[in-house]
Amino acid sequence: MWDYSDKVKEHFFSPRNAGALEDANAVGDVGSLNCGDALRLMLKVDADTQTIQDARFQTFGCGSAIASSSALTEIIKGMKLDDALKVSNQDIADYLDGLPPEKMHCSVMGREALQAAIANFRGEVWNDDHEEGALICKCFAIDAVLIEETVRANSLSTVEDVINYTKAGGGCSSCHEGIEEILVKVLAERGETFSPHNVELPEAAKPAKLTNLQRIKRIESVLDSVRPQLQRDHGDIELVDVDGKTIYVNMTGACAGCQMEAMTLQGIQEKLMADLGEFVKLVPSRAGSLSRAASRP
Amino acid sequence: MDGIYLDNNATTRVDDAVVAAMLPFFSEQFGNPSSMHSFGNKVGLAIKKARMQVQELLGAEHESEIIFTSCGTESDSTALLSAVKANPEKKEIITTVLEHPAILAQCSHLEKEGYKIHTLKVDEKGRLDLDEYARLLSDRVAVVSAMWANNETGSYFPVLKMAEMAHAAGVLFHSDAVQAVGKVPIDLKNSKIDMLSLSGHKLHAPKGIGVLYLKRGVRFRPLLRGGNQERGRRAGTENTASIVALGVACELAQAAMHYENTEVRRLRDKLEAGILARVPRAFATGDVDNRLPNTSNIAFEFIEGEAILLLLNKFGIAASSGSACTSGSLEPSHVMRAMGIPYTAAHGTTRFSLSRYTTEAEIDRVIQVTPGIVAQLRKISPYWGETGPVAEDKAFAPVYA
Structure with a gap:
């Protein structure tokens, strides 16, 4: 069985914004040939303010495809179109406290549906340039x-x-x-x-055989190495928790909610993977630490 | 009820009597059967008994035709590799598109080493074209490998007839029978099957024990060399506790054969008819009049299998799916693709596989909850309208990556 986070399960069992949106004026229909999943994203966009007022989805797909669709609609509601276009598949995965590596393409499908829907609203033709292999x-x-x-x-x-x-x-x-x-x-x-x-x-x-303490110290030292850069931009990062392959951090100061946050996190995640020699997920803690703490005995 | 287990084609619960029989072989009966002293001797006798119990279930002529291995996959690999090594001048292999990866992956590996692999295709019910098979049989073929019953649909291949055709052409015949052994009567002594694989954990024995049946006189080259175990045909100290367990499991399977083909079949038929009567746009896949008594594979159109399984699991029901997302590889089931099932249906295929432990109450419960699960997922499927599939002119046609 897949190692789904509690948040993925929760969004699968009780998906938000599922079903047709009658007065949608932006629709994106995309599918992944690789796994056969398909998704219709329907948006109601206010033409004057260029803001997404409502978002609903219909998905033919697995648990993580349905959860990714649900997460996407929650993320983009209320966003301006230009901001919504900056939502990355990593943002969707982070919102769900991460996805198994084999299932990252489900979040990619979500991002593509969003691009397709916005192109549809703007009367543009959306072309997919992304090809997936085994x-x-x-x-x-x-x-x-x-x-x-x-x-x-x-x-x-x-x-x-x-x-x-x-x-x-x-x-x-x-x-x-x-x-x-x-x-x-x-x-x-x-x-x-x-x-x-x-x-x-x-x-x-080489995956180092580290004790928990050594591993956390390695993670700290990677975060220390990127800190000067963040501080230059008047922001900072702090380690909140490490739970197996998931590393929870707090982005503070100017970094919190910054538009470049997702890219920054992705860069740091890559540095961490290279240093630790294993797949890890870097997740902003506000997306998960509170609910996780609450669910823990 | 602690869960309804309808995934017996994946693996089975070890029978209590089997566990009881194997336990002494971890403690007081720990000897090595190859040893000269009495510690070993008793274990050797227990293995001999187990070999005869397996022989009985398979209807093999000689007990020495039974070679214990570690699993079905080892048996399959041993059979194919032995056949090509024993016939070095023959560079072709015939198999079928529905085989288990244990056969298909080994064949594609041999293909890279220069072998020509003929993969027999199937029709929409998963049936072979025996004329095509007859045309391919020649003295260039080292071995034919065809499964007795398919793991996903339960459908049979006509292996007895295929073995006779191979024999007439002077070609070795192997059958992967891991799903069939214990569920259907088998009489190898009156067949032309040269080699056959079985796996203990599919018939209520533990995981980690398998058998390769090897007809007396068939040329053989071992996979593992290094000792006299299994008459030098499979070196390595015997997995004594599991061998004893498999013997008992075979005896129990023999005793339950009638029950399997009457009561288990009745429950399977009830389950399938019950679901199909309550769920629109669903159909049973495979050759439904010609299949294992315990297996039902139902395609629920316009929804995806992993989602179905996760919701069934919420009700404590265990089944399996041919959907892409339930396999580690993300590849949709090669069995459903080979039968040409459209993939809006193939992705929703759900396999229910029963055992002699399955009860009527469990079947009633599954019939009761499945329609609601399907309806719940169809409600959020872009292919499904209010009451049925979206009309053709408005049909969902996504841009595919």
């Missing part, structure tokens, strides 16, 4: 299409190259056979043959 690296949630494109674009030829460029394969290393298969295929396209050898994993990417 998930190869489960530690860092990286799929075959991304690896293949990166190998082709950068003329990569070894598993180490792939780890350095995409992080895929830098964790538990179980997917190296899959990465080699992609290398064999792409190298053949440019008339080369793949030469197999044992992979030297970069030191930092």
Whole structure:
């Protein structure tokens, strides 16, 4: 069974804003061929203020697809269109206290439905430029299409190259056979043959066997390393809690609610994954810590 | 009631009598059956008894045709790899599109090593075209592998006939029978099946024990070498407690065979008819007149399987689905795709698999709650209108990534 957060389960069992929106003036219909899920997002937009007054959804999909749709409608209600367009799939995942790596595409579908709906309102044609492949690296949630494109674009030829460029394969290393298969295929396209050898994993990417205390200290030191940058922008970050793969932080000062917050968090999350050598989710604590604390005996 | 378990094709509860029989082999009967002393000797006798119990259930001619392995997958791999190694000049394999990944993944691996894999297609009910099969049989084929009963739909392949055709063409025949053993009578001595796989945990024995049946005289190359266990055909110290357990489980399965094919079948039919009568736009998949007595696979159109399972689970009901999202790979079920089930239906396929422990009250409960679950999910499905699918001219047609 998937390791769904309580929030995902809650939004699945009691979805918000589910069902048709009769007087919608912006509709986005998208689907993911990879998993067969599909989503219709319906918005009621005030043309004068460019504000989303109401949002509802209908979803054909799994638990996390329904929860992602529900979360999306909650996030965007009341937003101006230009702000709504900045909502990333990571924002949707964060709102739900994270999604399993295999299920991140459900949040991507939510973001695409939003873009499609706004394009529909503005009379534009929305084109999807996103292609998904089979998930190869489960530690860092990286799929075959991304690896293949990166190998082709950068003329990569070894598993180490792939780890350095995409992080895929830098964790538990179980997917190296899959990465080699992609290398064999792409190298053949440019008339080369793949030469197999044992992979030297970069030191930092090895999942370190840390005690809880050591792990938290490592997390603190990564946060310390980005702090000067945040403080320059009159903001700060503090560690609230660590629960398995989920790291809860507080963004304070100018960072709190800043439009760049999601991007900042994503950047810090990547730094943490690289340093710890494992998949972790960085979640702003206001999205989860209170309800989590309350639900804990 | 502590939950209604209708996922017996995934795994089964170990029978209490089986647990009782295996326990002494962890403590007082801990000896190594290969040892000369009396500690080992008794264990050796217990394994011999278990081998005969398995032989009896399979209708094998000789007890030495039973090779204990660690699981169904090991048996499948051993069968395929042995067949190609024992016939190095033959570079083709015939299998079917509905096989379990234990066969399909091994075949695609052999394909990379230069083997030509012929994958037989199926029709909308999952039935093979035996003319196509006959055309492919030749002296270039090392082995045919076809499952006895499909894990998702329960439908049978005509393996006895296929084995005869293979035999006539001088080709080895293997059947993955992990879903069939214990649920349908099997009489291998009067068949042309050369190799057959079974898995203990599908018939109320523990996980981690399997069998490869190997007809006497069939050329064989072991997967594991290194000891005389299983007459040198599967080296490695015997998993004695689980072997004893499997023997008892086979005897119990033999005794319950009639019940399985009458009472369990009746409950399955009641479940399927009850749900189909109450849920519109739902249908049973597979070759429904020709399938295991315990399996019903129902496609609920316009909704997705994982969501169905999560809601069933809320009522304590355990089932499984062919939906993409319930597998680790996110790939939709290859079985449903091969049968050409449209994917608005394939994603909603839900498999209910019963056992001899399933009760009438449990079936009544599932019939009672399922319609509400389906209606709840259809209410938020973009493919579904007020009372039925959205009319064709307004049909939901998303942009696909």
